[in-house]
Amino acid sequence: MRHHGFSSEALIETLHTIQSTFGYLDLEALRFVAGNLRLPLSRVYGVATFYNFFTMKPQGEHVCVVCLGTACYIKGSPDVLEAIERFSHLTPGETTPDKKVSLVIARCLGTCGLAPVATFDGELAGKIEPMQATGKIEEWLNFEH
Ligand code: FES
Structure with missing residues (x-):
């Protein structure tokens, strides 16, 4: 997020980074991103659930x-x-x-x-x-x- 100057353009890349680090996205992470990018949580949640490559469930090994x-x-x-x-x-x-x-x-x-x-x-x-x-x-x- 810092890399993109905390702009809302960074949303998808930020979600990707979180998912590749933790394996999935959870509500706490989405809240954190929404707060930092100054976006409504509903928008962040919408993006995270729209794309198939994001998952809100912990993944397997x-x-x-x-x-x-x-x-x-x-x-x-x-x-x-x-x-x-x-x-x-x-x-x-x-x-x-x-x-x-x-x-x-x-x-x-x-x-x-x-x-x-x-x-x-x-x-x-x-x-x-x-x-x-x-x-x-x-x-x-x-x-x-
Ligand atoms: S890698 Fe582009 S369609 Fe599969």
Whole structure:
């Protein structure tokens, strides 16, 4: 927020930073942002709940984000998502009961040239095939500490 001179333009970037630091957004964080950017809480809440890449729920130990933006959609990301859903019994926004894996969807991860794209704990996987994606989820689910 300081980087952007506490301007309201910084809202989305600020929410991104909070989410990547803490894994999710909560009401306390939204209040803090609203106060500092001098924006109504309703506006901050509206933005945080409008975009699929923001989550108000604590995430699992591992997070898979599947891009459903236009380029990825055309190149087959719905098949990737469906394979993950079938394999993990998760729908987007959900976390497995053991809190190991969360599934999230995004509207464009900014790497359309590599479509279809997904990220696994923030690591980008381009031109991903459904089998590769479920393989990664399987690794996470079977990994014992
Ligand atoms: S649409 Fe998926 S990265 Fe842009």
